[in-house]
Amino acid sequence: MSGKSLEEVHESVQTQGKAKGFRKILAFLGPAYLISVGYMDPGNWATDIAGGSQFGYALIWVLLMSNIMALLLQSLSARLGIVTQRDLAQASRETYSKFINYILYFLAEIAIAACDLAEVLGMAIGLNLLFGIPLIDAVLFTVLDTFLLLFLINKGMRKMEAFIIALVAIIGFSFIFEMIFAQPEMGKVVAGLIPSLPGPAALYIAIGIIGATVMPHNLYLHSSLVQTRKFDRTKDGIKQALRYNFIDSTIALNLAFFVNAAILILAAATFHKAGMYEVAEIQDAHKFLEPLLGNKWAPILFAVALIAAGQSSTVTGTLAGQIIMEGYLNFRMKPWVRRIITRLIAIVPAVIVIYIFGESVTGKLLIFSQVVLSLQLGFAIIPLIHFVSDKSKMKGFHISTPTKIASWLIALIIVSLNAKLVYDEIKGWLDSAENPTLLWFTVVPLAFAFLFLLLYIVFQPFFAKPKVDIYNHSPHSLKLKFISAGVYSKKNIAVTVDFSNADESALNNAFALGGIEANYTLIHVVETVGAILYGDQVVDHETSVDEQLLLQYEKMLTDHGYKINTKLAFGEPGKGIPKIVNEGNFDVLVMGTHGHTGFKDLILGTTVDKVRHRINIPLFIVKN
Template identity: 80%
Template sequence: MGKSLEEVNQSVLTQNKTSVFRKILAFFGPAYLVSVGYMDPGNWATDIAGGSQFGYALLWVLLMSNIMALLLQSFSARLGIVTQRDLAQASRETYSKFVNYILYFLAEIAIAACDLAEVLGMAIGINLLFDIPLVQGVLITVLDTFLLLFLINKGIRKIEAFIIALVMIIGISFIFEMIFAQPEVGKVIYGLIPSMPNEAALYIAIGIIGATVMPHNLYLHSSLVQTRKFDRSAAGIKQALKYNFIDSTIALNLAFFVNAAILILAAATFYKNGMFNVAEIQDAHQFLQPLLGTKWAPILFAVALIAAGQSSTITGTLAGQIIMEGYLNLRIQPWVRRIITRLLAIVPAVIVITIFGEGVTGKLLILSQVILSLQLGFAIIPLIHFVSDKSKMKGFHISIITQIAGWIVALIIVSLNAKLVFDEINGWLETSENPVVLWLTVVPLAAGFLLLLLYIIFKPFISKSKIDIHNHSPHNLKLRFSKMGSYAKKNVAVTVDFSNSDEVALNSAFELGGIEAKYTLIHIVETVGAIVYGENIDDHETLIDEKLLDEYKDMLSEKGYKVETQLGFGKPTKVIPKIINEGSFDILVMGTHGHTGFKDLIFGTTVDNLRHKISIPLLIVKI
């Protein structure tokens, strides 16, 4: 299985730092990318509604949500650090193909729903700041896809720096908003004490919790922690876990400050002035200037909203790449993946806004949160199972007390989100002109998801599954060989990628060289870690590739062939020519899937870039 976010995997060196501070600093970053998901535009609506209706009374709900989020994100980071797999990859290796397809489908919908909220948030911010119509604002958001592509080519540290800068803009904006609003400190502190004014407050509290923990953040964090290269000894892993927990604590507390500031701002302005029904982001922006007496209040509010949408959408798009590669083991060109993710959010937003008008954005935001609520349990529960498993976690599994805490958090979140979903479906049934359609579609679908959730909860207790080094080649190394040809070439190089093309390429090579030639099997590890550290890289993908190459060698040697193997590191178009030109080969044989036109754009191409760089004949075998 490939490395998670391989463009940046293990690309940040944490070893050989001269001081403890520099070592800690090297680990800092992933949690800040995660934290923006906790202050995205989807949270703003629930925070504004909570503050305007109930003042400071629901601040404790934000604090509780933050503690829950910290626990779950620490689980996610632990999974990535210890197993070198993200949550999607771990799920793929644990559940059946059918279940994984459903989990992938749900995760993809959740990513699109989350991206929808972020696109709308940015579009609203652009509309409020520059008076650009919402539809045009939504279309403008497609440009940040190319911004992400630019940043990721510059390295993960550049992305982290950009996100941290946006988080600082949000934080500074709300510091000034607090100065303008002058909240009552005593009531703020009192709001941290658990209380529930009425049943309507409970509904808002459910919305706040439901909007706080985002499923895509769990996939994202388990991948981002793998961008750090550190000592893989027990002590090194323990140190990485500690530093990442510190990183998460600081970053998520910043997210708590932002969410609390939004709720406090709503309480100190709208609730204080008897405006209890302000729930729309646009309404909040409109009333800030007359209530606070400064033009800067609405400007800073809009700037913070744009920064929140921009930062959240970058991390959401990265999460989309993680779940596709993790669940499906499908790698496509990064920019194609990001365009797909963005279009899944933009197209529905443009259609709905065009048909129903700009006033529907609030309902769209709520809908996105309901969709996220549906998917949340399918990310949390497998995560708790994985980090509790001794065999998977190699001795770094969580303690019994932490497991109990994790299950309590899961029970609270899943129960509250289930209630939110139940209430929504019940509302649809009561207001629908044709409820029979809903009974035949939505209700069975919800029941099916409930059964799947129960399966995921209880399966690991019934049958424990182990994570081994899996062979993901389609033919499982059982190659069929054609009749041997006569001796023609004495030193043949063959590129292998553990796919269907290997069988055809090797048979073509044997027809050229026969039983007496010497064959060198070449495979290239393409991760960013391999590009940076070369043959010094020591990661999971390298171990798998070495194992598979050795299996190829043993299998072919048993059949009488003289076989050597060579593992290269970096981009195939650069490394393969270097290996070929430095060796004494007569011919290079490559299998190709024959991508042309559109497929080249999606999957990329190696052959065309390589054939002009080598000094020997190249035999291209199309499968």
């Protein structure tokens, strides 16, 4: 099982050998643009429209403050990935217990589903507004983009980044024209940068804006995407990568700030100015733009930007889902299967709610998705700050004391504001419920459980001993049970190992064939993108761990009297294993399987079929 984050594109973008200056910076630019779309996704639109229509330009400062917070947090996320070559989910897996990680994984999956729900609704509303497609049909139509991510990732990371940047450009240019049509009062725009709260209702909107702006999945995503760059891993090389990625984040997140501010300013210059203070639904905003601005292009550009925001966000949201699953569980699923599952989790509740309650509830669904995201936010921010503050993890690149103080202050502000948002929502449910007893025995205990978990992850790293991760790939900690050796006339046996439970059966059957006198060669394949691109020249954490595990196997089996050699292959197992076997003087190849067929093969893939057609010796298949 690969330990590389997004292994399909890991270190796939070359930065070494680039000229200095702008061309060097350009090689690093890209990951933050994929992050920026999360800060302008449809979930943000509702809060920005509500803030602008109710309070005019007064809450622009909240967007600016949110952007500064986001910039610091995203720079911490990038630092974690660049220095440790670990994404946030992987770092969590190596720090917390299995039980805690399962809970964190579950919460992160809920956040991804909530995020995807907002993106599905945003795209569906955009299609509905632009083409008149019924909302339920538009929601179902979003299934068709299921394979877009797979197509883009197969084209390479730079192509994917170019696609996302193109969508961001569409959003940006759409709102440049919207600003021209709306003609906002620039004096009031500047005055809106001065902190103020017009009333108690403004606090609620401000909390919503912050909660919708700083999103948990972006922290997981950024720590992984920065690892797509291959650079010199010296001290100077890491410093340079940190500097260029900060430039990347600054440019991209300021573009996101422009889009969010433009949405709020558009609402202020049209709805608030016309005395329409209650406009909060995206559909209402679209409907009133043309009569208020007197321009037929205003609603069209609004819908186009909404579709672009939904499409770009859904691509990055799915990437985040893959990172979270692989990071927390060390489990890979085929990208298209992961894509369908994530999309169905978002579509099914959306279709059911819209079918039962009508299209008027889409705004409430969007707000609900942001509340769910709020619950998850602290569980991403707090571990992140712990990790980048850890001197041993960060190898001398830990954050400074002032940055640490600023980070914890931001975490306190965000978690406190989001806790208030969640508290208000639960209080509202209790006040309006016909039978609040059910809520008192379900929702309220759940909220307290989240609170205790949050306190645990705040204080646990201060007292925990570092976990040793060498056995992370091997669920049985390399302790195999042996059966008595048999006799076999052939004496050179190759055995594939993947550090899973299948190894025990494969090795015991090999020993039964060859006995104590045979020569055994253990073959393992490193499957990272770096291994695919650079072969045995790759130098990364995954290869180092696999080499150590093979050495552990060799020592353990040698101590039992067996003659053991080891071989590492690099790239795809279906190609690497046959290459070693055909170049060696082996009599038989023994392969273990996980005992899955049919649907599980479709999800997890199979190596045996590929290998058996490419080798020129007998293949002994052991079903685990």
